[in-house]
Amino acid sequence: MIFLFMIKTKRRWFRPLVLAQIDIMPLLRSGDINISSAQIFGLDANLYKKDKDAKPNFQFVLDSLASKDNSKKTPLHLAINSLVIRNGKIKYDILDAPQTPNKFNINHLLLSSISSHIIVNKLDNNSLWANLKSLSFNDASGISVKQLTFETKIDQHQGFINDFSLILPNSHVKLKQLSTHYQLENKKLINKSLKYSIKGFKADFTPSDFAPFTDDLRSLHTNYSTALEAKGTYDDVRIGLLSIKNEDLSTLLHAKGWVNNLHHRPNWKFSLNPITINNATLKTIAKLLHQAIPSTLNNLGDIYYKGSVSSIRGNLNAHGTLRSSAGEVRLTANVYGKNIRAK
Numbered sequence: 001m002i003f004l005f006m007i008k009t010k011r012r013w014f015r016p017l018v019l020a021q022i023d024i025m026p027l028l029r030s031g032d033i034n035i036s037s038a039q040i041f042g043l044d045a046n047l048y049k050k051d052k053d054a055k056p057n058f059q060f061v062l063d064s065l066a067s068k069d070n071s072k073k074t075p076l077h078l079a080i081n082s083l084v085i086r087n088g089k090i091k092y093d094i095l096d097a098p099q100t101p102n103k104f105n106i107n108h109l110l111l112s113s114i115s116s117h118i119i120v121n122k123l124d125n126n127s128l129w130a131n132l133k134s135l136s137f138n139d140a141s142g143i144s145v146k147q148l149t150f151e152t153k154i155d156q157h158q159g160f161i162n163d164f165s166l167i168l169p170n171s172h173v174k175l176k177q178l179s180t181h182y183q184l185e186n187k188k189l190i191n192k193s194l195k196y197s198i199k200g201f202k203a204d205f206t207p208s209d210f211a212p213f214t215d216d217l218r219s220l221h222t223n224y225s226t227a228l229e230a231k232g233t234y235d236d237v238r239i240g241l242l243s244i245k246n247e248d249l250s251t252l253l254h255a256k257g258w259v260n261n262l263h264h265r266p267n268w269k270f271s272l273n274p275i276t277i278n279n280a281t282l283k284t285i286a287k288l289l290h291q292a293i294p295s296t297l298n299n300l301g302d303i304y305y306k307g308s309v310s311s312i313r314g315n316l317n318a319h320g321t322l323r324s325s326a327g328e329v330r331l332t333a334n335v336y337g338k339n340i341r342a343k
Contacts, residue, residue: 032077043088043114051096052107080120088114103141104212110140127155141212144169156184168209170223176200197231216288222246236260239270250302252276269310272320278302301325 019039026032049056090111097107117133135148150164159182164175176199183193207220229240237259244253257270279301286293307320316335321328334341 033079035078035080035083037082037084038080039084039086040088041086043085043090045088045090047091048093048095050094052094076124078120078123080118083116083118083120085114085116085118088116090114100141102212103215104139104143105141108140111137112140113138127153129153139212143212150175157181168205170206170221171204171209173203173205174200175202191234194234195232198228201228202226220284224251235262237262246281250276250278251281265313267310267312269308269312271308272305274304274306276302276304299326305331307331 019037019041021036021038023034023036026034047056047058088111090109092109094107097105099105099108114135114137116135118135119131119133121129121131123130129152131151132149136145138144146167146169148166151160151162153160153162159180161175161178164173164178166173178196178198180194180196182195183190203226204223205226206223207217211218224244224246227241227243230242231238231240239255239257239259242253242255242257245251253272253275255270255272255275257268259266259268261267279298282293282297282303301324304323305320307318307322309318310316314336318331318333320331322331323329
């Protein structure tokens with residue numbers, strides 16, 4: 001048995017039309033909430049807090065959802081076969097927080113043209129299984145998400161994000177799977193139990209798409225391609241593939257390696273096969289870091305290196321072939337503190 005609900009509110013901070021079909025029998029039998037379909041039209045939410053410590057203007061909604069009797073907590077069981085949002089708008093402000101025009105600010109959001117299709121296969125007190133079929137929106141900072149999709153499964157011992165895809169005006173980020181395995185104690189992560197893997201990460205991106213996060217990227221319109229395969233634990237990571245390149249291959253990195261002892265004094269080793277950086281890219285990196293290029297490095301011009309680099313207990317080592325505008329050399333070098341040995 002399915003009931004159709006239509007909800008319309010004229011509250012100044014929340015003006016949607018909601019249509020929902022709810023399966024009433026599971027609700028009566030066990031308290032499970034099964035929503036066959038829900039559609040939200042004309043979402044226009046104006047949410048705010050007077051300051052970071054104040055309660056939000058929608059606090060009474062949160063209070064109404066909270067259990068009044070902590071000794072009788074009702075288990076949550078929710079499923080939504082289809083939730084559709086069309087042309088929504090959400091404004092959120094912490095009123096005393098400073099404004100940052102044209103820069104993303106979590107304290108001041110103005111999301112418009114929100115359209116989304118969401119499936120919640122299962123949501124209960126211990127797990128979530130959901131599929132974001134599509135999400136698009138614009139933010140006043142200049143962020144424009146053309147499409148975001150992924151599936152996620154999370155429980156008390158593991159979590160997965162599958163088939164992640166993010167499309168921006170000039171960028172496309174894809175991830176086949178991010179998997180995590182862990183143990184919790186009193187709802188907190190046991191750090192040493194964490195294991196994770198990243199499979200099938202690929203991105204074609206233009207840095208200027210991310211300018212709302214840092215203005216230094218606004219003038220960078222070169223397209224780059226990246227790929228990453230990695231796995232690790234709380235204290236180490238092994239990178240099976242790290243690739244970065246631009247269209248004309250004047251910037252190229254193809255590497256694999258490992259890092260351990262992440263939370264103390266990290267050790268690391270990478271094989272570069274190869275790394276190529278032209279002088280223009282060096283200048284771009286220096287500009288992003290707000291640092292001048294050392295004259296000795298600048299005089300080398302375009303740089304090509306194939307070999308290994310490592311840092312073990314403070315010993316920095318390099319062994320390979322270095323080629324630049326100055327010529328080619330077989331390099332073996334060791335740096336420890338102020339002591340430098342090379343041949």
